Amino acid sequence: MARRPRLSSLAGLLGVALLLVGSYIGLFVAPPERHMGDVMRILYVHVPCAWNSMLSYAFAFVFAIAWLVTRRPRWDHLSVGAVETGVVLNVLLLVQGMLFARPTWGIWWTWADVRLVFSFLMLLLFAGVLALRAFVDDPARRGTWTAIATVTAFVDVPLVYYCVRWWRSLHQMQSTPETIDSAMVLPMRINAFGVLFLACWFIAARAEVERRRQAADEVAEPAPIPVAGRA
Amino acid sequence: MQPEGVIIGGWSFVVAAYCVTAAVLAGYAWSLVSRLNRAESRDTPSERNDG
Numbered sequence: 001m002a003r004r005p006r007l008s009s010l011a012g013l014l015g016v017a018l019l020l021v022g023s024y025i026g027l028f029v030a031p032p033e034r035h036m037g038d039v040m041r042i043l044y045v046h047v048p049c050a051w052n053s054m055l056s057y058a059f060a061f062v063f064a065i066a067w068l069v070t071r072r073p074r075w076d077h078l079s080v081g082a083v084e085t086g087v088v089l090n091v092l093l094l095v096q097g098m099l100f101a102r103p104t105w106g107i108w109w110t111w112a113d114v115r116l117v118f119s120f121l122m123l124l125l126f127a128g129v130l131a132l133r134a135f136v137d138d139p140a141r142r143g144t145w146t147a148i149a150t151v152t153a154f155v156d157v158p159l160v161y162y163c164v165r166w167w168r169s170l171h172q173m174q175s176t177p178e179t180i181d182s183a184m185v186l187p188m189r190i191n192a193f194g195v196l197f198l199a200c201w202f203i204a205a206r207a208e209v210e211r212r213r214q215a216a217d218e219v220a221e222p223a224p225i226p227v228a229g230r231a
Numbered sequence: 232m233q234p235e236g237v238i239i240g241g242w243s244f245v246v247a248a249y250c251v252t253a254a255v256l257a258g259y260a261w262s263l264v265s266r267l268n269r270a271e272s273r274d275t276p277s278e279r280n281d282g
Contacts, residue, residue, distance in 0.1 A: 012260070019256075023249060039241035042248040049252070088259050092252055099248045103241040198256065205263040212270035 012201025018194030026187035033184075039103045040184075046096040048192040049089045050119075052199050054157050056086035057126060059203065061154040064147035073214065074207075076143035079150060081206035083129050085199050090123040114163040122160055125153035139214055 026044030033040035060082035067075035097116070098108045111117060129149045136142035163169060180188075 027245070027249070035237055037238040037241060038245060039238050041245045045248060045252045088255065092255050095251055095255075096248045099244045099251070103238055103244050198260075202259065202263065205267060209263065209266045209270055212267075212273070216270070216273055 006204070008201045008204030011197040012205075015194045015196070015198030015201065018190050018197065020194075022187045022190030022194055025190065030183050030187050031181070036104060039100065042096055042100040044187045044191050046093060046100060047188060048195040049093045049096060051192055052195040053086050053089035053093055053122075054161060055196070056082050056089060056199055056203065057122070057154060057157050060086060060126075060150050061157075064150040067143050067147045068151075071140070071143075073139065073143070073211070076139075076147070077207040077210040077214075078203065079143075079147060080130075080133070080210045081203035083126050083146075083150060084206050085202040087123065087126050087130065088202070089195070089199065090119070090126065094119060094123065113169055114167045115160065115169050118156060118160045118163055122153075122156045125156055126150075129153055139217075 022044065026041050030041070030044070032038045060079050063075045063079035063082055066072075067079060097119070102108050109116065129146055132149050133142055133146050136145055
């Protein structure tokens with residue numbers, strides 16, 4: 001019997017389609033920016049990855065809290081999926097940012113900018129959460145430790161978002177649809193939803209991988225069978 | 232005459248950014264599908280319950 005496609009798989013396909021459309025519009029239809037010219041087109045992938053990286057980490061935070069409250073393995077699996085997805089998007093946003101920084105600011109990287117430093121710190125913290133899982137065998141203890149680490153690491157996420165308002169930074173302040181040309185808002189929004197739907201599939205698929213891995217571990221190490229002593 | 236304060240060109244950076252994005256997203260998707268297929272081939276009847 002043919003298997004029905006999961007909702008998350010459909011979300012992934014929709015995400016890819018939106019990214020293709022949004023990227024086409026961003027590359028070939030949207031006008032160049034007044035000062036940044038065509039380099040501005042990098043932002044049509046950079047900003048969606050940044051938003052969804054932080055959103056994935058926010059999901060991980062919620063799933064981690066849910067694990068700590070309920071201890072249901074499902075929340076641990078989803079938390080791993082969200083952290084790993086966030087890390088992938090975090091790596092992307094840093095690389096895209098460097099490719100944007102070189103032609104606009106004349107540098108690949110600077111440790112003097114708060115947003116760059118906090119974004120890099122965010123990557124290290126959540127990559128550390130994933131590394132922590134490798135050191136704990138017991139599923140319950142592993143879930144608890146990584147949930148606590150996720151909640152702690154999440155402190156950096158609002159810092160990344162608001163630091164441009166609180167401190168001086170090379171980054172401009174957050175833009176709004178009212179301050180951006182409508183021809184530029186469209187590819188940004190399409191790509192943002194594209195990455196969001198794709199991230200939903202990533203999270204669901206990675207959670208399923210984790211669920212199957214833990215189920216296989218339980219089968220490999222069954223509980224010891226009590227043996228009655230001789231009379 | 233080239234206007235001041237305007238970046239000219241830079242398409243190589245734009246292409247690089249989109250190529251890196253496509254490669255990383257496609258690579259991660261492929262790794263997930265591979266891991267899922269491997270897990271499915273190991274699937275056992277006792278794997279029914281989800282917490």
